[in-house]
Amino acid sequence: EWEEERATDGSKWRFLEHKGPVMAAPYEPLPSKVRFFYDGKQMKLGPEAEEVATFFAKMLDHEYTTKDAFRKNFFKDWRKEMTSEEKSKITDLKKCNFNEMGEYFKAQSEARKAMTKDDKLKIKVENERLLQEYGFCIMDNHKERIANFRIEPPGLFRGRGDHPKMGMLKRRIRPEDIIINCSKDSKHPKPPPGTKWKELRHDNKVTWLVSWTENIQGSIKYIMLNPSSRIKGEKDWQKYETARNLKKCVDRLRNQYREDWKSKEMRIRQRAVALYFIDKLALRAGNEKEEGESADTVGCCSLRVEHINLYPEKDGQEFVVEFDFLGKDSIRYYNKVPVEKRVFKNLQLFMENKQPEDDLFDRLNTSILNKHLQELMDGLTAKVFRTYNASITLQQQLKELTSPDENLPAKILSYNRANRAVAILCNHQRAPPKTFEKSMQNLQTKIDAKKDQLSDAKRDVKSAKADLKVRRDEKAVETKKKAVERLEEQLMKLEVQATDREENKQIALGTSKLNYLDPRISVAWCKKWGIPIEKIYNKTQREKFAWAIDMAEDDYEF
Numbered sequence: 001e002w003e004e005e006r007a008t009d010g011s012k013w014r015f016l017e018h019k020g021p022v023m024a025a026p027y028e029p030l031p032s033k034v035r036f037f038y039d040g041k042q043m044k045l046g047p048e049a050e051e052v053a054t055f056f057a058k059m060l061d062h063e064y065t066t067k068d069a070f071r072k073n074f075f076k077d078w079r080k081e082m083t084s085e086e087k088s089k090i091t092d093l094k095k096c097n098f099n100e101m102g103e104y105f106k107a108q109s110e111a112r113k114a115m116t117k118d119d120k121l122k123i124k125v126e127n128e129r130l131l132q133e134y135g136f137c138i139m140d141n142h143k144e145r146i147a148n149f150r151i152e153p154p155g156l157f158r159g160r161g162d163h164p165k166m167g168m169l170k171r172r173i174r175p176e177d178i179i180i181n182c183s184k185d186s187k188h189p190k191p192p193p194g195t196k197w198k199e200l201r202h203d204n205k206v207t208w209l210v211s212w213t214e215n216i217q218g219s220i221k222y223i224m225l226n227p228s229s230r231i232k233g234e235k236d237w238q239k240y241e242t243a244r245n246l247k248k249c250v251d252r253l254r255n256q257y258r259e260d261w262k263s264k265e266m267r268i269r270q271r272a273v274a275l276y277f278i279d280k281l282a283l284r285a286g287n288e289k290e291e292g293e294s295a296d297t298v299g300c301c302s303l304r305v306e307h308i309n310l311y312p313e314k315d316g317q318e319f320v321v322e323f324d325f326l327g328k329d330s331i332r333y334y335n336k337v338p339v340e341k342r343v344f345k346n347l348q349l350f351m352e353n354k355q356p357e358d359d360l361f362d363r364l365n366t367s368i369l370n371k372h373l374q375e376l377m378d379g380l381t382a383k384v385f386r387t388y389n390a391s392i393t394l395q396q397q398l399k400e401l402t403s404p405d406e407n408l409p410a411k412i413l414s415y416n417r418a419n420r421a422v423a424i425l426c427n428h429q430r431a432p433p434k435t436f437e438k439s440m441q442n443l444q445t446k447i448d449a450k451k452d453q454l455s456d457a458k459r460d461v462k463s464a465k466a467d468l469k470v471r472r473d474e475k476a477v478e479t480k481k482k483a484v485e486r487l488e489e490q491l492m493k494l495e496v497q498a499t500d501r502e503e504n505k506q507i508a509l510g511t512s513k514l515n516y517l518d519p520r521i522s523v524a525w526c527k528k529w530g531i532p533i534e535k536i537y538n539k540t541q542r543e544k545f546a547w548a549i550d551m552a553e554d555d556y557e558f
Contacts, residue, residue: 309321
């Protein structure tokens, strides 16, 4: 099905039919026994204010609700939902007592966990029915799976890192906010009774089915096809092929930008230094901000003077650049990197007579850079460097780290170490999981218990050997030796697991695995060493990378 001819006019489909989105469930008011108190007195809230209060109550155990920005933004938005009477009374968040609400939701979630098998099955059957009805569309001659066919329910915005808008109210999305995209000759999705869609379109130049604008960042959200669908798989494959094309000409490009460090023109020098960072450090290019995006995050092209410090060469030490800025999702990028003298001298030049808040690369932006890259190689953008460097790093690390005589757990540890090298290159961090210490202790307890079992088993072997002099019972000794070997293997497995977890404490492996690593490298590695693909990819990943699993041989080279 890869062979079907592609349209040349930019159209993505000829026929598109789907049932539209599943709307979020309506708000169910709290039972009257669940009370809200203000300044110690019980107070009944109207449905609008009550719904927004429940969003806060559900998060009482979360550290978010202790953060000033979160509380301030929440209170401001909550007041907009109050009646004038409620507004005049409720003036201080500190005097609000949401505890009964919080307890109510906790009890609800406990009840969900304690449900009977039958009740769980009913829910499962209902979800399966919704999936069958709403989870698929017909695109041309194929039935394709839809990724996220449910509209996000309202709630409080969290954002990543210390997002300035945290705590704001994510509004309920109504049919009147929703644009539906389908083909003219299809059965059009029906809005819920008594409502209508914002718009019905028939745009076959795009692949989304449903879109709406969320109120916090003003960004457009889409319902798309599942990553396992043909159109997505093809796009994914294309992406890695472009990165492989870069491999063929990367040396020429590198020589070119090194020459450009000496250019007579300032803009060319800036472009060349930025490109060097994007290539060497896998930095993101950094798109211009949309209006209304208030998190102060930057990428390479939008770096300001205040984001870098220069340390000149001394006592034979190298020239060093220190980076410190907030990148995508407000994740801090901090790195001290030795650079070549030319790069260093250029940076000094770019920073001359500038204030800390001035742009480092004042003659450059992402579109100028990408336009230049497009001229160097068809399909080349700054992002391709990130994909290329991530994939090539994984391939090299797997070659270096995997040793033929390791057992399965050790080989998987080697794979995860290679994946970690990539995640570190891409600065994919995470906060250590809340339960980290506890799960490490549990693992350690298991390890200690296993060590005790092992020393007992070794003692058994000794005494069996001693018995051997008295009774000729070779078999007992063999059985006991086997038991020791089995325990040693189990202990090794637990210790490898502990190492893996410790090293992985602050690194997020998933992002690079899903977006930057050519899956054929991993599939080939699994085939080469006889490792079940399930050990490397979970179900979602296996669906997304079905094209690679079918395609890659054990000798695949990126």
